[in-house]
Amino acid sequence: MTDPAVVETSGSPRRRRHRAGREAVAGYLFVLPTLAVLALFVVYPLARTFWLGLFRAPPFPTLPSKFVGASQYGSVLSSHDFLASLGRTVVFVVLTVPAGLLLGLALAVAADARLKGIRIFRTIFSSTVATSVAVASVIFTTLLNPTVGLFSYWLGIKGGNGVLMNNTWSLPAVSTVTVWQNLGFTFILMSAALQSIPEELLEAARIDGATAWGRFRAVTLPLLSPTIFFAVVVGIISSFQAFGQIDLLTQGGPAGHTQTLIYFLYQSFTVNHDPGTASVVAAALFVILLVVTLVQFRFVEKRVFYG
Amino acid sequence: MAERRRPRTGPWRRVGRYGILCVLAVIVGFPVYITVVNALLTPQAIAGRPPTLFPVDPHWGSFGQAFSDFHLGLYLRNSAIVTLTITVAELVTAVLAAYAFAFMTFPFRRTLFLVCLAALMVPMEATLIPNRQTIGTLHLFDTFPGLIVPFLASGVGVFLLRQAFLQLPRDLRDAATLDGLGHLRFLVRVVVPLNRPIIGAFGVYAFLSAWNQYLWPLIASNSDKVRTVQIGLRQLNSLGIDRTNVIFAGTILAALPIFVLLLAFQRQLVRGLTAGAVKG
Numbered sequence: 001m002t003d004p005a006v007v008e009t010s011g012s013p014r015r016r017r018h019r020a021g022r023e024a025v026a027g028y029l030f031v032l033p034t035l036a037v038l039a040l041f042v043v044y045p046l047a048r049t050f051w052l053g054l055f056r057a058p059p060f061p062t063l064p065s066k067f068v069g070a071s072q073y074g075s076v077l078s079s080h081d082f083l084a085s086l087g088r089t090v091v092f093v094v095l096t097v098p099a100g101l102l103l104g105l106a107l108a109v110a111a112d113a114r115l116k117g118i119r120i121f122r123t124i125f126s127s128t129v130a131t132s133v134a135v136a137s138v139i140f141t142t143l144l145n146p147t148v149g150l151f152s153y154w155l156g157i158k159g160g161n162g163v164l165m166n167n168t169w170s171l172p173a174v175s176t177v178t179v180w181q182n183l184g185f186t187f188i189l190m191s192a193a194l195q196s197i198p199e200e201l202l203e204a205a206r207i208d209g210a211t212a213w214g215r216f217r218a219v220t221l222p223l224l225s226p227t228i229f230f231a232v233v234v235g236i237i238s239s240f241q242a243f244g245q246i247d248l249l250t251q252g253g254p255a256g257h258t259q260t261l262i263y264f265l266y267q268s269f270t271v272n273h274d275p276g277t278a279s280v281v282a283a284a285l286f287v288i289l290l291v292v293t294l295v296q297f298r299f300v301e302k303r304v305f306y307g
Numbered sequence: 308m309a310e311r312r313r314p315r316t317g318p319w320r321r322v323g324r325y326g327i328l329c330v331l332a333v334i335v336g337f338p339v340y341i342t343v344v345n346a347l348l349t350p351q352a353i354a355g356r357p358p359t360l361f362p363v364d365p366h367w368g369s370f371g372q373a374f375s376d377f378h379l380g381l382y383l384r385n386s387a388i389v390t391l392t393i394t395v396a397e398l399v400t401a402v403l404a405a406y407a408f409a410f411m412t413f414p415f416r417r418t419l420f421l422v423c424l425a426a427l428m429v430p431m432e433a434t435l436i437p438n439r440q441t442i443g444t445l446h447l448f449d450t451f452p453g454l455i456v457p458f459l460a461s462g463v464g465v466f467l468l469r470q471a472f473l474q475l476p477r478d479l480r481d482a483a484t485l486d487g488l489g490h491l492r493f494l495v496r497v498v499v500p501l502n503r504p505i506i507g508a509f510g511v512y513a514f515l516s517a518w519n520q521y522l523w524p525l526i527a528s529n530s531d532k533v534r535t536v537q538i539g540l541r542q543l544n545s546l547g548i549d550r551t552n553v554i555f556a557g558t559i560l561a562a563l564p565i566f567v568l569l570l571a572f573q574r575q576l577v578r579g580l581t582a583g584a585v586k587g
């Protein structure tokens with residue numbers, strides 16, 4: 001971190017000290033709104049989440065909750081519900097992140113051409129930025145409806161439960177909607193990175209006789225690697241946080257087959273009125289995402305090639 | 308973003324490229340296309356087999372019904388109130404804090420900046436339960452302030468804007484000091500105008516994040532008088548299969564304001580979404 005140079009002030013030492021004092025007051029006033037909000041709604045509640053994990057919810061909502069210490073962390077983190085939710089979340093990450101990345105990259109490469117009307121294609125490819133998770137989920141709920149849904153018809157499903165209420169296919173279906181909804185973002189990210197690659201490098205490779213695929217592998221891909229790495233990390237984090245699509249498409253069903261960590265947290269808190277269990281899950285989620293973020297900081301400069 | 312020069316390709320390769328682009332466009336754009344078509348069909352036509360893929364006898368009534376039978380207007384208004392307040396507040400608090408961290412000296416400046424950086428790494432899910440309790444204690448459950456207050460400041464914003472402000476030449480502040488410009492006037496007259504692109508990019512990013520919020524409004528409200536359009540869509544989703552045209556029309560109307568806005572602010576959107584990803 002660079003320390004900004006202090007502005008030289010003129011005048012006697014006392015005046016200078018006076019001015020520095022006034023600047024300190026002004027500085028605190030400038031950062032106060034931000035720090036007050038962050039303290040009340042980020043720092044304090046984060047600590048409190050860990051604290052609430054030490055209390056077991058009472059059998060009846062009106063009774064006081066009981067301090068049980070770390071034992072609740074042990075029981076929740078080793079419970080079948082938690083481990084199964086964690087497993088499903090990992091599967092969800094595996095189903096969404098690589099596919100989303102490859103598709104976004106493919107779209108960006110395809111649209112990276114000097115052609116008439118390319119703007120129309122770019123607009124279509126980035127259009128899902130405008131469809132929120134909720135919008136996308138509502139559209140697909142109806143399209144995948146086993147009775148009236150067009151996609152169900154094309155998939156050969158007549159009546160029954162449909163893919164969203166199928167034990168095997170519900171999670172892949174939610175993942176597909178997620179990938180589609182994220183495509184616009186990935187496309188924009190990859191396009192911006194592609195356009196920042198200097199044309200001279202590709203031209204030099206062309207003159208050296210490299211094929212299109214050779215140029216892509218030897219020039220484009222290495223120069224894209226920081227952006228790809230960023231997209232993977234952001235993708236993992238956002239898949240761990242994915243909530244709206246599960247709430248709208250499956251409500252965690254059928255029989256918990258799409259219950260990820262965040263949905264487990266939500267149900268423990270709102271349906272089971274168990275803030276203790278929900279807090280333990282929230283704490284675990286925080287630690288997992290922190291590790292992902294720190295891994296990013298640790299490896300970003302080392303592993304990834306910067307042009 | 309400036310268009311990069313690409314060498315012209317031969318006619319056949321061009322045709323091939325167009326072919327690939329069209330196939331991809333159909334795959335990516337189909338869900339949106341069929342949403343528009345279905346909004347114009349009757350529920351019977353939507354359920355009819357073989358399916359209707361073109362709006363041959365369009366019925367426009369579904370859009371009106373989305374407003375009359377389902378409180379779309381109210382949800383959109385609520386979303387606008389919440390989103391605009393959050394965006395303006397985040398911009399103001401982030402600009403002020405970023406300026407202080409970049410240009411002013413005061414004790415614990417580094418420590419306080421590190422607090423902002425750390426806050427940036429805390430996902431909202433990790434603070435959800437205590438925040439819901441705080442909102443309850445302050446009697447803000449199911450009110451606009453309850454939906455807004457937790458998001459009045461942004462660690463991301465402070466970080467992004469401070470980075471940009473540090474790029475300004477030091478001499479600028481010295482000259483302003485000699486001219487007798489105080490911090491506030493220097494900020495408003497010099498720093499903000501010079502950093503309009505990044506402030507705009509962060510503004511669009513903040514707007515989009517606030518508009519798309521789902522989990523917090525779901526937990527912090529329970530009545531239509533404050534519920535945002537994302538939660539309204541949850542109600543729409545349960546309308547039932549005899550109203551599918553209204554469901555599709557509703558999703559279009561819910562997405563349309565953002566679509567128009569993003570078309571208008573494309574440059575800021577790209578900068579906002581890619582900030583931090585592409586170096587330089």
